[in-house]
Amino acid sequence: MAQILQKKDIQVIKNLKAQGKKIVLCHGVFDLVHPGHILHFEEAKKMGDILVVSITAAKYVRKGPGRPYFDDEMRMKFLSEIACIDYVMLSDGYTVDDIIETVEPDLYVKGQEYAKPEDDITGKIGEEVALVRAHGGEVAYTTGQVFSSTRLINKALPSLPPEVKEYMEDFHFRYSMDEIKAFTEKIQDKKVLVLGDAIIDEYIYSRIQGLMSKDTGYSARFYEKEQYLGGALAIARHVASFCENVTLMTVVGNEDGVHSRILDEMSGNMRVKLTISNQFPTIVKTKYVEANPKRAELNKLFAVNNLPDPMCIDEETMQKFKDVLLEKIKGYDLVILCDFGHGLVDEEVQAIVEHHANFLALNCQTNSSNYGKNIITKYHRANAFTLDQKELGLAFSDYRKSEDELLLQLSEHLQSGGFLTRGSSGAECVEGGKIKRCPALTLQVKDTIGAGDAFFSVASLYAAVGAPYEVAQFMGNIAGALASNIVGNKEAVEKVNVLKYASTLLNV
Structure with missing residues (x-):
C-alpha cells in the first residue's frame, strides 16, 4: 500500500534519493482509475525504483463544472491501493510545478498522448519539461494503450444531464476537437x-x-x-x-x-x-x-x-x-x-x-x-x-x-x-x-x-x-x-x- 505524503514530509523522498534510488513521478487528475492508468504506472515504475503519483487538487481541475467526479481524498485513497505506487501526493495548483519543485524527480513520465506538445490543449507540457530538466531530471513517455477517464465517466456515471449526453453524442459525430x-x-x-x-x-x-x-x-x-x-x-x-x-x-x-x-x-x-x-x-x-x-x-x-x-x-x-x-x-x-x-x-x-x-x-x-x-x-x-x-x-x-x-x-x-x-x-x-x-x-x-x-x-x-x-x-x-x-x-x-x-x- 502506497503512503499518502504531504509536501512538508518530502524528506522521505530526499533520503531515498540520497541512497541512490531513482525517483519517478507521474501526474494527472486520475478521476476514475482504469486499466490504461495501471499499465501506465507499471511501465513508469520499471523505469526507476520509487514511483510517486500526484493528482491535481479538485479546485484546480479545469474540466468543467462537476469535475472531478471524485474528491481529492477518494482519488488519493484509490491510488494508494495500487501495488506499484510507492507514494501519493496532492498538487495545489493548475500545473504540476509545485510537485516537480518539491520532489525533483529523476524521471517525469507522461502518457504517449502528451508526446506531441502541439496536441496539448493547456500549452503547459513544454513548460513542465523545462522545469523537470531545470531540476536535473528527464522526461519519458509510456507506450501502453490509451484509455480516457473522462469518456468512461461520461458513459458510465451520471456526470452529464441526460439531454446534454444525448446532444453531445450527436454533436461529436459532426465536429471534432481538432476542428x-x-x-x-x-x-x-x-x-x-x-x-x-x-x-x-x-x-x-x-x-x-x-x-x-x-x-x-x-x-x-x-x-x-x-x-x-x-x-x-x-x-x-x-x-x-x-x-x-x-x-x-x-x-x-x-x-x-x-x-x-x-x-x-x-x-x-x-x-x-x-x-x-x-x-x-x-x-x-x-x-x-x-x-x-x-x-x-x-x-x-x-x-x-x-x-x-x-x-x-x-x-x-x-x-x-x-x-x-x-x-x-x-x-x-x-x-x-x-x-x-x-x-x-x-x-x-x-x-x-x-x-x-x-x-x-x-x-x-x-x-x-x-x-x-x-x-x-x-x-x-x-x-x-x-x-x-x-x-x-x-x-x-x-x-x-x-x-x-x-x-x-x-x-x-x-x-x-x-x-x-x-x-x-x-x-x-x-x-x-x-x-x-x-x-x-x-x-x-x-x-x-x-x-x-x-x-x-x-x-x-x-x-x-x-x-x-x-x-x-x-x-x-x-x-x-x-x-x-x-x-x-x-x-x-x-x-x-x-x-x-x-x-x-x-x-x-
Missing part, C-alpha cells in the same frame, strides 16, 4: 475592438436578520464588500484570453483610482483607450447578496446603481470618444459592441459602427434602467448578434408569434445569424434560416451575473472566424457555464478552461 482547436487558432490572430459601457460590479455580502423592529424594512448584517470589472470591461477580459490583439474603448468618470485600477486589472496584451468624463460618473452597480446555506448559488437581495437621470454623457466627452472611434474602427477585423443602454451608444456611435465595422458582433441589452428603451431592432445591420428571451420578446412585441418565428424575423432584420440565450434551457442559434438548439451544459451555478456576457464574447469570436454557428453556440455555452460558476466578473473565462471543458464534453 475546434483549428478555429481557436484562427481567433488568436484577429484584431478585435471591444466597445461598450464600463461597469463596476459591487457585491455587498450580508445576511438577513429579519425585519426592522420599528419598520417594515429588512435588517441585515454586513460581512464584506468586493468589486469586479463588469460590462464592456469584463467582455474585453474574456476576449483577451483568446486573442493577442484586443483594444477596449469606453468612457469612465474621473473618480480617484478608477483609471489606474482598470489599467492594472486588464490583461497585459490589451490596449485600453479610456475617454475620461468630468461630469458622467463611472457606472457602479451594487448588489446585496447572501450566501445560500444549502447550495452554491448566491441569493440576490437588492440592487442599487448610480446611473444619472437622464443617462446622457456630456457632449465634449462623447465627441472625443467618437473622434477616436471613427479614426480607428476600420483597422479591426472584428468589432464587439456591447450596448448596455447606459448612454455610450447614441445614434451617431451606432451609425459609425454599422457603417465601418468589418465584422460586427452585436449585443443590445435590456435591464431595469432602460426597460423597453434599448431594443436591438434599432440596429439595421450585424454579422452576428446575441440576446436573451426577454430582449427578443421586446424586439417585436408580437405575442402571436413563437420564439423561433421571432428569432428568424430578427435574423432577417439584421441580415445575419445570431444566438438566443435561454438560461437553464440552454441556447439557440439561427444561421441560413435554420435554428439549432443546445441544452444548458450545467445546472450547477454560483452566480449567473456575467454568464450571458461570457457567452456573447466567445460565441462572437468563433462566428467571426467562420465557425458554423452551431459550433460557436457550443463554445459560447461552455463559456456561459464556466462564468456561472464564478461570482460576478471576479475572473475572466480563460481559453484553456473553455477548451478543456469542450474536450470533456466531446469525450462521450
Whole structure:
C-alpha cells in the first residue's frame, strides 16, 4: 500500500534519493482509475525504483463544472491501493510545478498522448519539461494503450444531464476537437475592438436578520464588500484570453483610482483607450447578496446603481470618444459592441459602427434602467448578434408569434445569424434560416451575473472566424457555464478552461 505524503514530509523522498534510488513521478487528475492508468504506472515504475503519483487538487481541475467526479481524498485513497505506487501526493495548483519543485524527480513520465506538445490543449507540457530538466531530471513517455477517464465517466456515471449526453453524442459525430482547436487558432490572430459601457460590479455580502423592529424594512448584517470589472470591461477580459490583439474603448468618470485600477486589472496584451468624463460618473452597480446555506448559488437581495437621470454623457466627452472611434474602427477585423443602454451608444456611435465595422458582433441589452428603451431592432445591420428571451420578446412585441418565428424575423432584420440565450434551457442559434438548439451544459451555478456576457464574447469570436454557428453556440455555452460558476466578473473565462471543458464534453 502506497503512503499518502504531504509536501512538508518530502524528506522521505530526499533520503531515498540520497541512497541512490531513482525517483519517478507521474501526474494527472486520475478521476476514475482504469486499466490504461495501471499499465501506465507499471511501465513508469520499471523505469526507476520509487514511483510517486500526484493528482491535481479538485479546485484546480479545469474540466468543467462537476469535475472531478471524485474528491481529492477518494482519488488519493484509490491510488494508494495500487501495488506499484510507492507514494501519493496532492498538487495545489493548475500545473504540476509545485510537485516537480518539491520532489525533483529523476524521471517525469507522461502518457504517449502528451508526446506531441502541439496536441496539448493547456500549452503547459513544454513548460513542465523545462522545469523537470531545470531540476536535473528527464522526461519519458509510456507506450501502453490509451484509455480516457473522462469518456468512461461520461458513459458510465451520471456526470452529464441526460439531454446534454444525448446532444453531445450527436454533436461529436459532426465536429471534432481538432476542428475546434483549428478555429481557436484562427481567433488568436484577429484584431478585435471591444466597445461598450464600463461597469463596476459591487457585491455587498450580508445576511438577513429579519425585519426592522420599528419598520417594515429588512435588517441585515454586513460581512464584506468586493468589486469586479463588469460590462464592456469584463467582455474585453474574456476576449483577451483568446486573442493577442484586443483594444477596449469606453468612457469612465474621473473618480480617484478608477483609471489606474482598470489599467492594472486588464490583461497585459490589451490596449485600453479610456475617454475620461468630468461630469458622467463611472457606472457602479451594487448588489446585496447572501450566501445560500444549502447550495452554491448566491441569493440576490437588492440592487442599487448610480446611473444619472437622464443617462446622457456630456457632449465634449462623447465627441472625443467618437473622434477616436471613427479614426480607428476600420483597422479591426472584428468589432464587439456591447450596448448596455447606459448612454455610450447614441445614434451617431451606432451609425459609425454599422457603417465601418468589418465584422460586427452585436449585443443590445435590456435591464431595469432602460426597460423597453434599448431594443436591438434599432440596429439595421450585424454579422452576428446575441440576446436573451426577454430582449427578443421586446424586439417585436408580437405575442402571436413563437420564439423561433421571432428569432428568424430578427435574423432577417439584421441580415445575419445570431444566438438566443435561454438560461437553464440552454441556447439557440439561427444561421441560413435554420435554428439549432443546445441544452444548458450545467445546472450547477454560483452566480449567473456575467454568464450571458461570457457567452456573447466567445460565441462572437468563433462566428467571426467562420465557425458554423452551431459550433460557436457550443463554445459560447461552455463559456456561459464556466462564468456561472464564478461570482460576478471576479475572473475572466480563460481559453484553456473553455477548451478543456469542450474536450470533456466531446469525450462521450
